[in-house]
Amino acid sequence: MHYVFVYGTLKKGQPNYHIMTDPNIGKAIFTGTGRTADKYPLVIAQQANIPFLMNVAGTGHHIAGEIYSVDDQMLQFLDEFEGCPNMYQRTIKRIEILEWRGKDDSPEQRAAANTIECFVYSTTSYQPEWLNLPYLDCYDSYGTHGLRYKNHLDR
Numbered sequence: 001m002h003y004v005f006v007y008g009t010l011k012k013g014q015p016n017y018h019i020m021t022d023p024n025i026g027k028a029i030f031t032g033t034g035r036t037a038d039k040y041p042l043v044i045a046q047q048a049n050i051p052f053l054m055n056v057a058g059t060g061h062h063i064a065g066e067i068y069s070v071d072d073q074m075l076q077f078l079d080e081f082e083g084c085p086n087m088y089q090r091t092i093k094r095i096e097i098l099e100w101r102g103k104d105d106s107p108e109q110r111a112a113a114n115t116i117e118c119f120v121y122s123t124t125s126y127q128p129e130w131l132n133l134p135y136l137d138c139y140d141s142y143g144t145h146g147l148r149y150k151n152h153l154d155r
Helices: 071-083 107-113 128-132
Strands: 002-006 029-034 041-044 052-053 064-071 089-100 115-122
Touching: 002 029, 002 071, 029 115, 041 115, 052 115, 064 071
Parallel strands: 002 115
Antiparallel strands: 002 064, 029 064, 029 089, 041 052, 089 115
């Protein structure tokens, strides 16, 4: 199993969360919430209003999201879904644990560690002007920004 940190449309209550709960795709177990240990710029870009975490450490905010334990099948699906490695790149980042529900470690052990290394889909393949967009610390497709995510069926 692998830890994956999601911060965008794959979170609970967001347009693509159904992917994380589909057993035909693979196994994904919610293990907690967290935020990136380092600051990153998170923007909404392109016609589809896609959230992009740009791999520019030290700029932006600590990004809030959810931690999942996923099997190899789900990880492979997520690579394809995220357009890895062209659109997003899957890298390991340190995540500060805010709440832990994982069963493989006791909450006390995980809380003592305070951080966990997770795969995160971020991008180095962004347009330079994206650095001028407003930076978010927590993505919500239905937020006050008015930039609702458009999946491929809506475009």
